Amino acid sequence: MKTVILALSYAFCWGVGLTLTKIALSEITATTLLIIQLIASVTFLATVCYFKDRQLPFTWSHLKQGFAGIFEPALAYMVGTFGVKMTTASNATLIGSSEVIFTILLAAVFLGEKLTRVKLLLAGISFIGVSLLMLKDAQGADRASLVGDLLVLLGTVFAVFYVLLSKKQIATANPLQLTASQQMVGLLVTVSCFSVLSILNSSYEVSAAGISLQFWLLAVISGIMQYALAFLLYLIALQNVPVSQAAFYVALIPIFGVASAILALGEQPSFTQWVGGVLIVASSYLANKLKTV
Known part of the structure; x- marks a missing residue:
């Protein structure tokens, strides 16, 4: 039951957070929004760490431990935020659920987790689903x-x-401190990358000028939901289940993401896109029923 609650919680935070990001992008540039969201996340996590342990998890040893933040949130969200700006929130949410299948394949290669024919079949179904979404x-x-x-x-x-x-770190690390360290590393890498890009192209400059109060609040809330809470809950879940099993719950994200996009943005995916989404979610759900080792 605890695992199910955790899964529903981080799926809700990621799914709804993505839709809030899409709304915020209507007034805030992608680079500025990502920086605001990461600052909000790091500030939130640092505050919780201080009140819980009376220390900030930003020492050199903590930052070295958070090196995975280079991949996510830094690279994943730098690329993903620009992608969300150019596509629909529902498409972004559904495509993101293909993470389940990629995790199955790469966990077999790097972690030695069992890769069966059934898993490969489900990976193929999910790939077809993603293709239909983009068709x-x-x-x-x-x-x-x-x-x-x-x-x-x-x-x-x-x-x-x-x-x-x-997954390799969480067995011995504190989830709260690890999340805060990863988010801080992600923020530092993102700021560095955007600084270089802004020199090459002014469209990458970060500027908070002219942002209305309601969009400031939207950016901060989406940052706490999509980064601080979602990542923290995910790492807590990762302590108790294999990588593949934890990734399977990502299939729940489209349920919250697409529903919130329909309610908040009025988006209406086409029939073909619905079929693609159903294939992704169905393959992930079936994969979740498989026993992992």
């Missing part, structure tokens, strides 16, 4: 949405590497 954008006149889909997919691959690295 409409690939055939349409607006190629930007297809590029957005591909960026979200690349961000998902980075996220899998984060999970594989974190």
